[in-house]
Amino acid sequence: MASSHAALLDNITWHCLSGNQAGHASGDDRARRYAKGFSGIVGFPEPHSPDLDALAKYCEPGERFYILDWTGPVTNQWRIEMESRVMRMVWDAPMPQEPGGAEPRRLGARDVPAALELAALTKPGPFAARTIELGDYFGYFDGERLVAMAGERMWAGTLREISGVCTHPEHQGRGHARALMLRLARRQLARGETPFLHVMSANPHAIALYGRLGFARYAEYPIRVIERR
Secondary structure (H helix, E strand, C coil): CHHHHHHHHCCHHHHHHCCCCHHHEEECCCCEEECCCCCCEEECCCCCCCCHHHHHCCCCCCCEEEEECCCCCCCCCEEEEEEEEEEEEEECCCCCCCCCCCCCEECCHHHHHHHHHHHHHHCCCCCCCCHHHHCCEEEEEECCEEEEEEEEEEEECCEEEEEEEEECHHHCCCCHHHHHHHHHHHHHHHCCCEEEEEEECCCHHHHHHHHHHCEEEEEEEEEEEEEEC
16 A cells, blocks of 8 residues: 555655645745644655755744754754654554544643643654644543543645654553554544554564554654754
């Protein structure tokens, strides 16, 4: 199934920011970013040779961004804060059975502070105040405390990313992440979409878990965090 989406998957960020999610982006035909308030992710029409000078026009000093599939030198306007590798995985299984257990709650504007607090604690990847506007986000609560969440971030063509998957350390091992991911995958598949996700290559436990759920490895990419000087 992934092969039919290769044209989008091989430069997914650019296709999101110049396609389905162009309304949530700023930039031009040389560089685009999610607008301020959304996840700090950038895309370029040629990911191996990004035009960082073009991007700088749409950024403030001190802003940090995730950039995929690029290992070249930075210009004087930028510095590299982090370098690692990330695995892109794509759904390659039949419709999963509906998970049992309690129904999660859909997150809304009033839940943003709790979502930001959980993301700051568990570090699932770039997550900002407006991230939940990019798709459907769901969570499990212990009283008024958000203890697990997952939702939809990138969207290009019929590809829909499952992202922000995290569980409070005190509530791990209860199947919250699995249940949330399966519910999201079922919703996406029912809409004719193909779920995909990103996971850090240094997290083999998560890669194995996602494989058991129905995701197949597509490709591994370099990933950097860059900061505008």
